[in-house]
Every structure is written in structure tokens, then in C-alpha cells.
Amino acid sequence: MAQKCVHKGCGKVYTDPDEVCVYHPGPPIFHEGQKGWKCCKPRVLTFDEFLEIPPCTEGKHSTTDLPPEIEKKDPQNADAESPSQSLATKLSEAAIAAPTRAPIAPQPTPTAPPPPPESEDDEPSLEIPDGKVCRRKGCNAAYKKGVPRSDDEKCVHHPGAPIFHEGSKGYTCCKRRVLEFDQFMKIEGCKTSPRHLFIGSGQDKKGQKAGGQQSAAASDESGEELLETVRHDFYQTPSTVIASFFLKKIDSAKATVKFEPQALVLDLPTSDAQPKRYRATVPLFGLVDPDKSTHKVLGTKLEVTLYKADGASWPVLRSDDRQTGEILQVGRAGRV
Numbered sequence: 001m002a003q004k005c006v007h008k009g010c011g012k013v014y015t016d017p018d019e020v021c022v023y024h025p026g027p028p029i030f031h032e033g034q035k036g037w038k039c040c041k042p043r044v045l046t047f048d049e050f051l052e053i054p055p056c057t058e059g060k061h062s063t064t065d066l067p068p069e070i071e072k073k074d075p076q077n078a079d080a081e082s083p084s085q086s087l088a089t090k091l092s093e094a095a096i097a098a099p100t101r102a103p104i105a106p107q108p109t110p111t112a113p114p115p116p117p118e119s120e121d122d123e124p125s126l127e128i129p130d131g132k133v134c135r136r137k138g139c140n141a142a143y144k145k146g147v148p149r150s151d152d153e154k155c156v157h158h159p160g161a162p163i164f165h166e167g168s169k170g171y172t173c174c175k176r177r178v179l180e181f182d183q184f185m186k187i188e189g190c191k192t193s194p195r196h197l198f199i200g201s202g203q204d205k206k207g208q209k210a211g212g213q214q215s216a217a218a219s220d221e222s223g224e225e226l227l228e229t230v231r232h233d234f235y236q237t238p239s240t241v242i243a244s245f246f247l248k249k250i251d252s253a254k255a256t257v258k259f260e261p262q263a264l265v266l267d268l269p270t271s272d273a274q275p276k277r278y279r280a281t282v283p284l285f286g287l288v289d290p291d292k293s294t295h296k297v298l299g300t301k302l303e304v305t306l307y308k309a310d311g312a313s314w315p316v317l318r319s320d321d322r323q324t325g326e327i328l329q330v331g332r333a334g335r336v
Helices: 047-051 083-097 181-185
Strands: 020-023 028-031 034-037 057-060 155-157 162-165 168-171 191-193 214-219 225-230 232-236 240-246 256-260 263-269 276-283 294-297 301-307
Touching: 034 047, 168 181, 240 263, 256 301, 263 301
Parallel strands: 225 276
Antiparallel strands: 020 057, 028 034, 155 191, 162 168, 214 225, 232 240, 240 301, 256 263, 263 276, 294 301
């Protein structure tokens, strides 16, 4: 009999009780605009990015083993006498005797900006992966390969953006507000569309930022979006140059980094639903030792450590970058 797992981040319908379940054991955290899970470190700003945080724990599916709730303070011994309470009583009496002032008028709460418009239909030329979940908020329907599409699918969803304000949670498109995150995830959609939206146009919903980190050149035959450039930065020590190339979700199993005496050859594919790829040969300002140089793939970037062959200071990372004329001092300056 098929059952639905109640673990956060899983929610999968399963029949095999021994199937591996990947989930979040801790409760969600929303604090000062940041969103994440108590059980792991990633923190994001948008709700879409929060839903994409990969689960951090493996276990077995369950229909009863709910994750721990948010801790609540124990009211026991609240009335017990203590020196701090007696001091608090004296301070409260002094506050009563002090002149009061008019309360500050509350500032109006800014409303969340409307979400960017998205395609209402899936691109016919793109293949939908089996098990792909509908992109619309509050729907959670999964695509089953081989099942024909029709206009009778009835996608019930929320067209508005999520709102988290003073403990209450809801959507801009409807009036219902709840306090618990579990209740928020179960708020029934307020709009019905004839079809689900699994991949849309295949482009990233976040769009390109002004002065953005990356620019697209074209797409190859495999459907990958080829990037002309990505944002990079570097700093240095007397013996090394540490450079970062910023690109999210790099596929570490397929990425290749080749070190040459005065160049860096990169081939960085991503694991996005609509994959991207950055290929480039980076001409370096100075000579490096290819055998000692290393790299590591992180969640939002590639970081390379280049060992200098001559120990000289680098004013720029790339030999084709314009030099500003500034002199960079690394290490301890010598006496004159």
C-alpha cells in the first residue's frame, strides 16, 4: 500500500519501507529575512531558494515520526522568588513613578513585491524528467513519465508570493494566515489552472541580475546554456593566489580543472534543471606550479589555489585584465 512520508524535505509517496529517505530532521527557521533549517547551515533569502535547500540526513521513510517542533520555554517555577525578581519589582515601581511619553506610531508594513510573470505552459521541445514536481506554489503534483498530458489536470496553486510577518505565514494572493510552517505548506491553492507547470520555458526563474554574475552566449545541441563569463575574484599570500569563480550548483563529478604553467583551463557544467556550462581558458598574470596547485568545488563557486613559481606579487588575476597602476604589498615589508 502506497504511503506518504511525513519527513520535512521528503514528502515522497513510497511502497518500500526500506527505501532510503533524504530529509531535514530539524524545524524550519525564518529570522530577519533569512530562511533555512535548524539541522543544517545553508541560509537563503527567497522562499523558492529555501524549498531547494537539499536535505541533510538519510534514514527511512515514516508516516508517524514527525521532526521535532520548535522548543518552548517551560513555565514551571515562574513564580519562584529570586533576587533578580525583587530587583525587577523595584524597577517596575520606579517606572510607574516616571513620566510616560506618547507611543511611537507603528510604521506601515511594506508588502512583498509581486512575483515575476512565468510561462503558463511547458516548452514542448523540452523533455520533462520523471518525478519532476510542479513549479507552482502549493501544488506539489509530480510528473509521471508516459502519462499523456491534457487540459483536465487541474493545477490548484497560489499565484502570489509567500509572506512571513511577525510569526504569521501566508500568500499575497489570498487572506488565510497560519502560525505553523506545517500549516503553511498545507494551505490550499486559491487558483486553478488547466495544466501543471513542470519546467515552463526551461529558463532560470531568478533571471539575470543587473551587472550580473554571468552572461549567456547560446545553447548547444544538448540543451545546455553556454556562459560567456562568470564573476571572479582573488586574493594572495606571498606564495599562493586564491581565486574564486562564482557559479552555483557546479557538478563536481563532471567538472574539470586543468592547471598549466601560465593558464587555467575550466569546464564547469551545472546540475540545474536547465543545465549551464562555463568553458574558458584563463590566461594568468604570472607563472604557477601546476603540480602543487589545487581546486575545490563549493556550493556557489569554484575555488582554486595557485602556487606562484617566482613569488612575485600579482596586481591582477588575468594577464588580459587592465592594470590600475596600484602596487599590492603582500607579506612583511622590508626595511629601507
